[in-house]
Each structure stands twice: as C-alpha cells, then as structure tokens.
Amino acid sequence: MSVVTEIAPDIYRISTFVPEYRIQFNQFLVKDDEPFLMHTAFRKLFPLTREAIATVIDPALLRWIGFSHFEPDECGALNEYLAIAPRAEPVASFVGAHVMLADFSDKPPRVLADGEVIDTGRHRLRFISTPHVPHCWDAGLFFEERDRTLFCSDLFFHPGDPAALNESSVVAPARDAMTASLTGPMAHDVPYTPHTDSTLQALADLQPRTLALMHGSSFRGDGAGAVRELAKVWKELLGGAKGS
Numbered sequence: 001m002s003v004v005t006e007i008a009p010d011i012y013r014i015s016t017f018v019p020e021y022r023i024q025f026n027q028f029l030v031k032d033d034e035p036f037l038m039h040t041a042f043r044k045l046f047p048l049t050r051e052a053i054a055t056v057i058d059p060a061l062l063r064w065i066g067f068s069h070f071e072p073d074e075c076g077a078l079n080e081y082l083a084i085a086p087r088a089e090p091v092a093s094f095v096g097a098h099v100m101l102a103d104f105s106d107k108p109p110r111v112l113a114d115g116e117v118i119d120t121g122r123h124r125l126r127f128i129s130t131p132h133v134p135h136c137w138d139a140g141l142f143f144e145e146r147d148r149t150l151f152c153s154d155l156f157f158h159p160g161d162p163a164a165l166n167e168s169s170v171v172a173p174a175r176d177a178m179t180a181s182l183t184g185p186m187a188h189d190v191p192y193t194p195h196t197d198s199t200l201q202a203l204a205d206l207q208p209r210t211l212a213l214m215h216g217s218s219f220r221g222d223g224a225g226a227v228r229e230l231a232k233v234w235k236e237l238l239g240g241a242k243g244s
C-alpha cells in the first residue's frame with residue numbers, strides 16, 4: 001500500500017515501501033490546475049500508486065509527468081499513466097527526450113531547457129539540468145518556486161521506511177547509506193565528475209525549504225545548508241578529498 005502525505009502546500013508525497021529492496025519509492029504530486037507528477041515509480045507498482053493518487057485528484061487529470069533520469073523506478077510506469085490521462089505529457093531534458101523517451105514513451109515528450117519553467121496554475125516548476133547528478137547523462141531536477149520545494153530524486157538516498165517528513169537531519173542518514181554502499185554491489189551509483197560540486201552548489205543557491213526525496217524522509221528546514229553538507233560528504237567519500 002502507498003502512503004499519501006501533504007509535505008508542503010499542494011505537494012503530496014506518495015510513498016511505497018518495497019520490502020524486497022527495503023527502501024521507499026516516493027512520488028510527488030503537485031495538485032494544481034495542471035497537475036504535475038514527479039516520478040511514476042515502477043510499472044509493477046502502477047495499480048498501487050494510481051490508487052494513492054486517486055485519493056488526491058482524478059489521475060485522468062494529470063497534465064505533466066516529470067522525473068530526474070531514465071530508470072524504472074523514476075519512469076517505469078510512464079506509459080501506463082499516459083494511457084489513463086489523455087492530456088498528460090512527459091517532460092524531460094534534451095538528452096532524456098531524444099535518447100530515451102523518443103523510443104520508450106507512447107507520447108512525444110516536451111523538451112525542457114535548463115531553467116525553463118512549467119506554469120501549472122498556482123505553482124511554477126523550474127527544470128534544472130544536472131547531467132550525472134545524481135546519475136545518468138539525461139539527469140535533471142525540478143524546483144517548485146512558490147514554497148521552494150526541490151524534487152531531488154536520488155540525492156540524500158537513505159533506506160528503510162522512515163517518516164514522511166524529517167525536520168532534524170537529512171545529511172546524517174544519507175552519509176551513513178553512502179558509506180555502507182561503498183563496499184557493496186550497489187557502489188558507484190554516483191559518478192563524481194569535474195562538474196559535480198558546482199552542480200550541487202547551484203542547487204543549494206536555490207535556497208530550498210523542502211527537500212523532496214525519492215528514497216527516504218523528505219526534509220523541511222535549511223535546504224541550502226543540507227545540500228552544501230551533502231556536497232562535502234560526496235567530495236570526501238567520492239571525490240578523493242580524504243587520502244585516496
């Protein structure tokens with residue numbers, strides 16, 4: 001079953017804990033004149049997530065479907081949503097649209113340039129191009145400008161089935177999870193490139209008030225400080241700042 005929580009005004013977190021993976025897969029619905037869905041989750045979760053969305057809006061009214069990068073947890077159920085929502089359009093970076101969605105999507109995607117805004121009525125969603133952050137060539141994030149919510153995909157990943165919203169620390173669990181993964185089969189999920197740190201600093205400069213995480217609790221508080229702390233952790237653990 002998926003759990004629905006309003007984490008910011010009109011922003012609903014749809015959380016599905018999958019025991020086999022022992023992690024949450026969180027989607028975010030922006031309830032507005034033109035409803036926006038961030039991530040579709042897996043194709044196999046579609047019956048569950050559609051039912052959860054239906055507790056907030058009629059899923060047939062979805063207008064925009066966005067996600068950070070082309071992976072099944074981010075966009076696996078895209079075509080299922082397009083089939084039930086006749087006005088829905090996928091939105092993606094140039095690379096995401098031309099390299100991935102041109103073949104995968106049943107409907108042509110709208111290409112978003114870096115900084116381009118989707119106006120959904122009462123909200124403005126800014127697309128921030130972030131190649132290889134958290135990973136994949138096509139990556140980008142969305143920033144909701146009215147209440148300053150950053151939909152940050154796999155950034156701050158932490159496992160388990162934690163509370164919907166955390167107002168204390170989001171960096172410590174993310175650091176623990178990354179440290180634990182460095183020696184396991186899921187290592188190397190984040191490529192540390194010459195652009196990684198400047199990309200994270202630009203995200204911090206957005207001054208987010210809420211960080212909407214795909215895997216783990218969302219965070220409300222000093223989002224800029226949290227992103228800058230995360231940048232330090234990545235530099236230390238992945239960027240060779242300590243010894244290696």
Ligand SMILES: [Fe+2]
Nearest residue numbers: 069071135154
């Ligand atoms: Fe991912």
Ligand SMILES: [Fe+2]
Nearest residue numbers: 073153154214
């Ligand atoms: Fe993910």
